[in-house]
Amino acid sequence: MKKQSKPKVAFFDFTDCEGCQLQFANMGQTFLELTDLVDIVSFREIMSERAEDYDIAIVEGSISTDNDVTRIKKIREKAKVLVAFGSCATIAGVNGIKNRSSLELAKKRVYGEKAGLINTIKAMPLDAVVKVDYYILNCPPYIPEIIAVLKAILMGKPYPLPNYAVCVECKMNENVCRYEKDQECMGPVTRAGCNSWCINNGNRCYGCRGLVEKPASDAARDILQKYGLKLEDILNSFTLYNDSMGEKYDQEFK
Amino acid sequence: MTKSLSKIDPQNVKVDVHYLTRVEGHGNIVVDVKEGKLAKCEFQVIESPRFFESMLVGRSIWEAQHLTSRICGICACGHSLASIKAGEDALGIKPSDEVAMLRKLLLYTEMLDSHILHIYILVAPDLLGVKSVVPLIKTHRPVIDMALRMKRMSDYAGEILAGRHIHPISYVIGGLTQLPSREGLEKLYSLMLESRKDGEETVKIVRTLKFPEFQRPTQYMSLTSDEEYAMYDGDLTVNGKRSKVSDYRQLFMESVVDYSRAKISRINGKSYAVGALSRFNNNFEKLHKKAKAAAKELGLKAPCHNPYLNTAAQLVEWVHCLEESIAILEKVLKDGLKEEKVVVSSWPKRSEIGKIKYKANTGIGCVEVPRGSLFHEYTIDDSAHITAANCVIPTNQNMGNLEDDMRKIVPELLGKKTQEEITLSLEMLARAYDPCISCATHLLDIKFV
Numbered sequence: 001m002k003k004q005s006k007p008k009v010a011f012f013d014f015t016d017c018e019g020c021q022l023q024f025a026n027m028g029q030t031f032l033e034l035t036d037l038v039d040i041v042s043f044r045e046i047m048s049e050r051a052e053d054y055d056i057a058i059v060e061g062s063i064s065t066d067n068d069v070t071r072i073k074k075i076r077e078k079a080k081v082l083v084a085f086g087s088c089a090t091i092a093g094v095n096g097i098k099n100r101s102s103l104e105l106a107k108k109r110v111y112g113e114k115a116g117l118i119n120t121i122k123a124m125p126l127d128a129v130v131k132v133d134y135y136i137l138n139c140p141p142y143i144p145e146i147i148a149v150l151k152a153i154l155m156g157k158p159y160p161l162p163n164y165a166v167c168v169e170c171k172m173n174e175n176v177c178r179y180e181k182d183q184e185c186m187g188p189v190t191r192a193g194c195n196s197w198c199i200n201n202g203n204r205c206y207g208c209r210g211l212v213e214k215p216a217s218d219a220a221r222d223i224l225q226k227y228g229l230k231l232e233d234i235l236n237s238f239t240l241y242n243d244s245m246g247e248k249y250d251q252e253f254k
Numbered sequence: 255m256t257k258s259l260s261k262i263d264p265q266n267v268k269v270d271v272h273y274l275t276r277v278e279g280h281g282n283i284v285v286d287v288k289e290g291k292l293a294k295c296e297f298q299v300i301e302s303p304r305f306f307e308s309m310l311v312g313r314s315i316w317e318a319q320h321l322t323s324r325i326c327g328i329c330a331c332g333h334s335l336a337s338i339k340a341g342e343d344a345l346g347i348k349p350s351d352e353v354a355m356l357r358k359l360l361l362y363t364e365m366l367d368s369h370i371l372h373i374y375i376l377v378a379p380d381l382l383g384v385k386s387v388v389p390l391i392k393t394h395r396p397v398i399d400m401a402l403r404m405k406r407m408s409d410y411a412g413e414i415l416a417g418r419h420i421h422p423i424s425y426v427i428g429g430l431t432q433l434p435s436r437e438g439l440e441k442l443y444s445l446m447l448e449s450r451k452d453g454e455e456t457v458k459i460v461r462t463l464k465f466p467e468f469q470r471p472t473q474y475m476s477l478t479s480d481e482e483y484a485m486y487d488g489d490l491t492v493n494g495k496r497s498k499v500s501d502y503r504q505l506f507m508e509s510v511v512d513y514s515r516a517k518i519s520r521i522n523g524k525s526y527a528v529g530a531l532s533r534f535n536n537n538f539e540k541l542h543k544k545a546k547a548a549a550k551e552l553g554l555k556a557p558c559h560n561p562y563l564n565t566a567a568q569l570v571e572w573v574h575c576l577e578e579s580i581a582i583l584e585k586v587l588k589d590g591l592k593e594e595k596v597v598v599s600s601w602p603k604r605s606e607i608g609k610i611k612y613k614a615n616t617g618i619g620c621v622e623v624p625r626g627s628l629f630h631e632y633t634i635d636d637s638a639h640i641t642a643a644n645c646v647i648p649t650n651q652n653m654g655n656l657e658d659d660m661r662k663i664v665p666e667l668l669g670k671k672t673q674e675e676i677t678l679s680l681e682m683l684a685r686a687y688d689p690c691i692s693c694a695t696h697l698l699d700i701k702f703v
Contacts, residue, residue, distance in 0.1 A: 017324050017325060017326050017327040017330070018326075018327045018328070019324075019326070019327020019328075019330065019420040019421060020327070021327070022327045022328060022420055023420065025371065025375070025405070026405075026409050026419070026420070028402050028405065028406050028409075029402065032391065032398075032402070035388070035391060040388065043386075093324070094309065094321055094324045097309040097313075097321075098305045098308060098309055139324065139421060140327065140418070140420040140421055179604070182603040182604050182605050183601065183602075183603070183604050184604045184607070197417065197418070197423070198417070198423050200417070201416070201417030201423040201424045201431065201432060202423070202424050202430070202431030202432030202597075203417070203423045203424060203426070203431045206320055240313075240317060240320070240321065
């Protein structure tokens with residue numbers, strides 16, 4: 001095999017909690033093995049070195065200021081591959097909640113009479129501004145999925161996202177349906193791929209992976225019918241994570 | 255070392271660190287000395303504002319933990335616990351002693367995780383003269399393997415107790431959504447016993463590192479308790495003066511400054527410090543005896559007025575939290591956990607949403623998180639929806655203190671150190687506070703010109 005130089009990877013963060021990057025630190029030995037396959041050239045949270053030359057940009061956080069728009073466009077120009085990493089980057093995440101009230105009101109609530117000092121725009125996922133090549137969903141990202149997407153990138157293959165609801169995985173994990181326990185759950189409309197992480201731990205699904213493309217198909221339809229629910233009932237609760245498809249559903253159902 | 259001394263005119267120095275690295279979040283350090291006088295000394299938080307306090311308005315109190323955990327990836331458990339305590343205070347829910355014990359365990363394991371990350375990944379490279387942990391993977395592989403092993407132990411704790419450490423799943427208002435598995439708790443217990451020797455080794459390593467000399471006594475605030483080294487509960491104390499958590503708004507004032515997205519707070523009109531060093535100074539007597547021994551070995555004595563030694567205080571707390579966690583696990587494994595005492599029963603039923611009348615109320619929750627005292631306060635209406643929220647973050651509280659440290663240290667270094675050395679000293683000072691800027695929005699890159 002022809003010897004190739006290792007691809008250069010740079011991490012970038014926009015508006016978020018930086019928990020996504022921490023998931024790399026939480027990969028432990030796998031992270032060390034990754035450094036055998038790629039050169040990490042920029043990772044502000046853990047490195048002082050900075051490089052302007054990179055092949056793969058792994059970007060977390062939402063776009064939420066004018067400066068963010070300029071910065072992500074520059075990153076897109078330099079990167080051969082751009083990966084949107086985590087809920088804030090892929091679907092605007094919890095940052096999107098602020099879009100549901102006026103920005104002026106949000107500024108005033110937090111910064112009071114000094115609100116005028118703050119620049120902010122609508123919170124957006126990266127693909128509202130630039131082309132995104134790969135998506136790693138979830139808040140925080142699910143480590144097996146991070147590894148699967150990285151493998152696909154290194155092999156130059158696409159990574160198709162699962163197009164069925166969390167309910168499919170949840171049933172395979174033999175969890176008791178949250179609706180059976182008289183609880184609300186976003187599982188029937190949320191895109192699978194997390195192995196029903198939250199429900200396995202006794203909680204419910206909050207929809208951090210965004211909406212599945214056809215929420216009324218597959219297992220979701222069975223659940224909805226069984227508990228006498230309408231799609232709208234669930235979508236009305238879909239406000240914690242501002243899926244970029246959310247507005248489309250809002251228009252369709254409200 | 256024959257490093258060429260960059261000539262600086264001590265009468266006119268400008269430091270402008272843009273995007274400080276190896277901290278959580280985005281910040282700048284700006285220092286400007288004009289004609290021998292310090293004209294500007296700012297720690298600018300430039301992280302994009304996130305508006306959590308506004309995002310909470312209109313949301314159900316039952317969603318507050320899920321949402322506010324997302325303020326910070328590093329201290330997600332701390333935010334969850336402050337949020338849960340504030341929610342319970344507002345709703346009038348009192349969790350069982352078993353639940354309180356499991357919450358302490360989660361909080362201690364987050365301290366273990368965050369402190370080890372700070373010591374090895376963020377601070378050690380400065381003290382070893384390298385730019386990051388990456389070159390250390392080759393030059394100091396056994397130490398890095400040990401650090402990752404220690405980190406893995408605390409990550410595992412998060413997995414077993416709460417489903418995951420970043421944005422914990424099973425800790426909610428009223429209790430846990432499910433019992434941690436006995437098998438998992440047993441494995442965690444054995445990992446913790448094994449970690450003791452890694453802790454001892456880390457104390458030996460940190461003892462050999464040379465921290466910069468600098469002294470500035472200040473006001474140290476933390477929780478305090480007669481029963482234990484306070485982290486989950488207690489009163490507030492500032493240099494020996496105690497007050498109730500519920501009076502926190504009378505104790506300190508937060509204000510917005512024009513150069514930063516983070517608010518700055520003051521006590522009696524002066525800056526104050528929170529975090530490991532404050533807790534160590536205020537509550538030294540309550541530390542576990544092994545932690546006291548570690549402090550002695552590190553040469554750390556209370557009260558300590560050198561902010562650079564916050565890192566050493568973190569290591570002392572690491573030893574304390576490990577021993578306290580082991581003690582809790584021993585009790586849990588001996589007595590077992592009863593589902594009816596732990597698993598939440600007050601979870602809102604789908605069929606009851608919108609039908610229950612609650613008492614309109616305000617609740618406050620305070621816990622010690624790795625970087626200091628964290629406050630969440632929510633006001634709810636009779637449908638248990640939040641009408642007002644306030645979150646006070648440790649990094650904001652430390653900001654004024656860090657700037658006052660910089661104001662004292664810059665004149666001390668002028669004329670003695672090169673520009674590069676002054677810049678590094680200021681970067682290291684900011685890093686010593688372990689600032690968490692994602693949290694604070696609501697650090698530092700220095701450039702000499």
